[in-house]
Amino acid sequence: MLNQSFTEKFKKIQTPFYFYDIELLKKTAQTAIAEAEKYGYKIHYALKANSNRKILKTLKTIGFGADCVSANEIIRAAECGFDAKHIAYAGVGKTDREINTALDFGIFTFNCESLPEIENINKLAAEKGKTADIAIRINPNVDAHTHEYITTGLEENKFGISEWQFDEVINKIKSLTNVNLISLHFHIGSQITDMKVFEVLCSRVNQIQKIFENSGIKLPHLNVGGGLGVDYQNPDTNQIVDFKSYFEIFNKHLHLHDNQQLHFELGRAIVGQCGSLITQVVYVKHGRQKSFVIVDGGMSDLIRPALYKAYHKPENLTSAKAEQIYDIVGPICESSDCFAKNEKLNETQRGDLIAIRSAGAYCEIMASQYNLRELPKAYYSDEI
Numbered sequence: 001m002l003n004q005s006f007t008e009k010f011k012k013i014q015t016p017f018y019f020y021d022i023e024l025l026k027k028t029a030q031t032a033i034a035e036a037e038k039y040g041y042k043i044h045y046a047l048k049a050n051s052n053r054k055i056l057k058t059l060k061t062i063g064f065g066a067d068c069v070s071a072n073e074i075i076r077a078a079e080c081g082f083d084a085k086h087i088a089y090a091g092v093g094k095t096d097r098e099i100n101t102a103l104d105f106g107i108f109t110f111n112c113e114s115l116p117e118i119e120n121i122n123k124l125a126a127e128k129g130k131t132a133d134i135a136i137r138i139n140p141n142v143d144a145h146t147h148e149y150i151t152t153g154l155e156e157n158k159f160g161i162s163e164w165q166f167d168e169v170i171n172k173i174k175s176l177t178n179v180n181l182i183s184l185h186f187h188i189g190s191q192i193t194d195m196k197v198f199e200v201l202c203s204r205v206n207q208i209q210k211i212f213e214n215s216g217i218k219l220p221h222l223n224v225g226g227g228l229g230v231d232y233q234n235p236d237t238n239q240i241v242d243f244k245s246y247f248e249i250f251n252k253h254l255h256l257h258d259n260q261q262l263h264f265e266l267g268r269a270i271v272g273q274c275g276s277l278i279t280q281v282v283y284v285k286h287g288r289q290k291s292f293v294i295v296d297g298g299m300s301d302l303i304r305p306a307l308y309k310a311y312h313k314p315e316n317l318t319s320a321k322a323e324q325i326y327d328i329v330g331p332i333c334e335s336s337d338c339f340a341k342n343e344k345l346n347e348t349q350r351g352d353l354i355a356i357r358s359a360g361a362y363c364e365i366m367a368s369q370y371n372l373r374e375l376p377k378a379y380y381s382d383e384i
């Protein structure tokens with residue numbers, strides 16, 4: 001249950017809106033950093049999960065670097081205090097404008113996804129008289145056992161460079177004068193809850209590092225991406241992800257060279273549980289087969305259920321009556337505008353406040369103005 005002390009304050013705010021529990025964010029972030037530091041690992045926070053300025057400034061202060069996927073994310077990270085030396089930049093379609101921006105900032109590394117991209121970065125860096133530090137993003141062909149839209153490490157996906165291309169890419173990089181290979185990069189998918197998947201990733205990374213070693217290449221950095229999932233079913237009992245077990249897996253199964261620095265790019269596991277979408281019930285509609293709770297927030301505010309059939313636990317903040325079964329739906333003209341089906345909720349009436357939980361990652365940032373709706377605003381536990 002969301003901390004009840006906020007409910008009275010929520011009643012004074014125009015719904016729908018995002019609410020962030022900053023205490024929980026800090027606790028989660030500090031736990032992640034402390035567990036990673038045990039092994040000297042670095043975490044770059046994946047801005048794409050939530051690039052809200054207050055969240056970024058908080059994470060920067062706690063000690064994260066940044067993982068960006070656009071020039072605008074790089075600019076946002078810099079504005080929020082992240083040092084360019086700790087910004088990694090990934091993405092299959094980096095444009096010239098974006099590459100030039102990243103070169104001007106002097107970022108830590110470009111995570112390169114194809115040979116034409118590497119050639120282009122080399123050309124643009126040469127024009128500026130610079131040398132760009134790059135990583136090859138590897139497509140390791142490892143199944144992340146997650147939703148097909150958020151699986152990225154299979155050969156059928158558009159991401160990264162596959163093993164059969166290594167010789168060509170290595171030879172090409174050796175011939176280029178304005179790129180400097182410093183790292184290999186892996187990211188196999190998101191919302192991964194089966195820790196065994198990370199063990200499989202480690203053994204694949206070990207094999208691939210061997211291939212590069214056999215070509216005489218020993219790299220000072222290695223980046224294994226993000227992907228660690230959160231518990232959407234139990235946001236209260238599992239507020240903070242098991243970072244301890246996660247980093248232990250890499251410590252146990254991954255073979256690093258001497259002095260090789262290991263990097264992670266976590267997004268969801270850092271911010272997922274600290275956010276909620278707060279909505280108000282507009283109507284309760286009783287049909288013959290179902291009762292619908294119609295709330296004022298919809299798929300334009302939080303698209304994950306419509307896009308991935310994702311579950312976000314709804315919670316009635318203003319009723320303690322016996323539970324009933326409802327479909328909780330939004331106001332938008334699409335049947336997919338539904339937060340949950342056949343969900344138990346305390347008996348609900350018009351005017352009740354419903355929190356849609358675990359909405360800190362990939363929610364506010366994916367909001368749209370579909371149906372010409374307003375973008376939801378954000379409020380914070382330490383400011384309301």
Ligand code: LLP
Binds near residue numbers: 228268
């Ligand atoms: N690094 C790279 C290269 C990525 O592509 C991603 C996420 C991350 C790191 C961070 O992954 P995380 O730790 O957050 O799993 N919109 C989808 C998720 C898309 C993830 C895209 N890449 C969703 O709502 O589930």
